[in-house]
Amino acid sequence: GCPLVRDVFELTGEFCRVPKRRCHRHYCWEKLRRAEVDLERVRVWYKLDELFEQERNVRAAMTNRAGLLALMLHQTIQHDPLTTDLRTPP
Numbered sequence: 001g002c003p004l005v006r007d008v009f010e011l012t013g014e015f016c017r018v019p020k021r022r023c024h025r026h027y028c029w030e031k032l033r034r035a036e037v038d039l040e041r042v043r044v045w046y047k048l049d050e051l052f053e054q055e056r057n058v059r060a061a062m063t064n065r066a067g068l069l070a071l072m073l074h075q076t077i078q079h080d081p082l083t084t085d086l087r088t089p090p
Contacts, residue, residue, distance in 0.1 A: 001017055002015065
């Protein structure tokens with residue numbers, strides 16, 4: 001039978017005991033329940049896709065953080081031509 005609910009969304013744990021062909025109150029409840037399950041599956045897949053995208057972004061950031069290319073492209077500008085050692089301030 002159809003699972004009975006309270007306040008539209010809260011399941012009570014009870015079921016309608018009227019035979020399916022005679023129950024006019026819960027007409028086509030199976031289709032609605034399947035739609036709810038499908039919608040929940042879509043939400044889970046969407047959340048999983050978001051998490052995979054976040055993981056990919058984090059992995060890409062970690063890969064680029066200490067790469068040789070970043071070190072080679074980094075430039076230090078020497079503003080004072082008299083200073084030869086850039087590690088200590090003038």
